[in-house]
Amino acid sequence: MSYGPISVAIESSSSLFTKILHYTQSTNLPKGQSLHAHLIKIGSSSSCIYLSNSIVNLYAKCHRLSDAHLAFQEIQNKDVVSWNCLINGYSQSGRRDSSISVLKLFKQMRQENALPNPHTFAGIFSAVSSLGDAGFTGKQEHCLAFKLGYLSDVFVGSSLLNVYCKAGRNHIVEARKMFDEMPERNSVSWTTMISGYAWQRLVKEAVGVFRVMLWERGDDANEFVFTSVLSAIALPEFINVGKQIHCLSLKNGYLWTVSVANATVTMYAKCGSLDDACSAFELSSEKNSITWSALITGYAQNGDCEKALKLFSEMHYSGMNPSEYTLVGVLNACSDFDALREGKQVHGYLLKLGFEPQMYILTALVDMYAKCGNISDARSGFDYLKEPDIVLWTSMIAGYVKNGDNENAMGMYCRMLKEGVIPNELTMASVLKACSSLAALEQGKQIHAHIVKHGFRLEVPIGSALSTMYAKSGSLHDGNLVFRRMPARDLVSWNSMMSGLSQNGCGTDALELFEEMLLEGTKPDYVTFVNILSACSHIGLVERGWSIFKMMSNEFGIEPRLEHFACMVDMFGRAGKLYEAKEFIVSAASQVDHGLCLWRILLSACRNYRNYELGAYAGEKLIELGSQESSAYVLLSSIYSALGRLEDVERVRRLMNLRGVSKEPGCSWIELKSQFHVFVVGDQLHPQIIHVRKELWKLSKLMKDEGYKPHFDPCLELEEL
DNA sequence: ATAGGGTTAG
Secondary structure (H helix, E strand, C coil): CCCHHHHHHHHHHHHHHHHHHHHHHCCCHHHHHHHHHHHHHHCCCCCCHHHHHHHHHHHHHCCCHHHHHHHHHHCCCCCHHHHHHHHHHHHHHCCHHHHHHHHHHHHHHHHCCCCCCHHHHHHHHHHHHHCCCCCCCHHHHHHHHHHCCCCCCHHHHHHHHHHHHCCCHHHHHHHHHHHHHCCCCCHHHHHHHHHHHHHCCCHHHHHHHHHHHHHHHHHHCCHHHHHHHHHHCCCHHHHHHHHHHHHHHHHCCCCCCHHHHHHHHHHHHHCCCHHHHHHHHHHCCCCCHHHHHHHHHHHHHCCCHHHHHHHHHHHHHCCCCCCHHHHHHHHHHHHHHCCHHHHHHHHHHHHHHCCCCCHHHHHHHHHHHHHCCCHHHHHHHHHHCCCCCHHHHHHHHHHHHHCCCHHHHHHHHHHHHHCCCCCCHHHHHHHHHHHHHHCCHHHHHHHHHHHHHCCCCCCCCHHHHHHHHHHHCCCHHHHHHHHHHCCCCCHHHHHHHHHHHHHCCCHHHHHHHHHHHHHCCCCCCHHHHHHHHHHHHHHCCHHHHHHHHHHHHHCCCCCCCHHHHHHHHHHHHHCCCHHHHHHHHHHHCCCCCCCCHHHHHHHHHHHHCCCHHHHHHHHHHHHHCCCCCHHHHHHHHHHHHHHCCHHHHHHHHHHHHHCCCCCCCCEEEEEECCEEEEEECCCCCCCCHHHHHHHHHHHHHHHHHCCCCCCCCHHHHHHHC
């Protein structure tokens, strides 16, 4: 009869239990693990359900989900707490795959007839809410929780509220109804509702709930409430509300928590007031990497990339370690600043710090390489991932568009659709841009069909990209229809519609649109004037063009750029006012560094009007300035030959050879039955070249029969040789 | 005795 060993076992078991709790709370994994080993050794790990559950919880809280799962499977007599520890471990990781595991576990739990309790549902709903609208399966679980009578539990209620809040615009009204009907609400419920509205960019509603809360339950406010409501304010028009909340947080003492201070910096940055963001940053008592990231990203997003990069180096010297988010912000700054060298350094930094190549990091890298013109490195980054998400696809497609490779952009888009990825608004805008550049009306129409199919609205950027596509492809009527049906037009939409009209010979309509735009109160920018001046040039309105050119700087304070000078020279040139054009170029020299561009335009105009004297003058200017354009040399030498100045012809030809300028052969292509046929000038290689030539001959004859007279010009002929 | 919900940085 000896009770000794048993009492020792019991005693150590209870002290072991206290230890596990302690290690779990302090997430001390090494100590916890050795304790687990000890438990296995003395064989008491399976004897006591409290101990076994605590082991599962230990691993779960230390983010060792697979170990938690193993410990869970070892338990013979699982109870609801065992399930809850594992389920909540998975749901707290916030990762997508873990959230899916939660749903699987729950299904398994019910198959094994374990009865969930309110703790279980809190975890389930938390996981479901992190899946957003894509994983909105909350209805069944909602019913079950209702059936079991758990909805009055404030934990269950709040987490379920979050499911509806994160399930997309369509569910936010149900969420509000649920919130209004909750039998018990605490600060978490209020935070959830406010951040739900913030998530949907429903600023007024978010601030409204916040106001009611301060009024009714001011004592329940905490830093979470403040960070949520601040996150709702992300547009310049709401900056005054933001300032009020900022003051309130200061008055109530919440500004001294890092999260509220960070949210304040972010709020000002998103509202476009970088000065306020900067002072909020400087006044924040405690800075972490998020504080720095918020300001760096703020500068990057407001176009001040230089400042963003400078801040990053300051951060480095202050000894603060960057997080992935900081580096992503810096990468974005590099992308918009065309800073490939710095971008590569950040890439190196990311590798050095050993960050997991998560989707958003890779997206930022691909975006950076693509925007900085390094499309092949962008593509390697893209190919690295097995299942690129829509943002990554869009970055890659936009990258091709930006680098002028519209064919590859379209090819990527087709591949993306084949792989079942649903495009977003930015994807559509990018591929439409590619169609515009290719003047690919048929493909553009297909994209239009996708836009209708996916239910995208004709807002900026899709609306303006679509109207541009139609206008640039020559379908002015359709372009105008889309333009008129847009709920709101921004400057870019007006500009692109104007350019469509002007490029397709409807200069008068472009000018009318310009007047309409001014009447509607939209302020023109330099692009507007490029379009308008080019419209004047195309329809020969020299006087009008002149007055608009003057109006641009006098009335709108826009200094003329090279493009405007070019339009003006073109305008004079087309109207045959060649000497005015020359005078204009000479006078422009004091205002803009036009280099070769303006003389080249004048040279063409001189050719069209056969003014060989002035043409020779312009051509000599071009050669003097070291032009690398073959057409300039060819034109000039043909002008000299037309003037009979053979030594000059010889001189220009020699110079052309000396400088290694050569004419690129003309090339065109056509897509037939998804195969591209390419033709080069004087082509003999196409397998069906004989048939092509026969057809060409037939067409020429038809043209001549219809009365077409080819335009023979000694200059022109020579140039085309 | 063990287990639960909400916030900020892309």
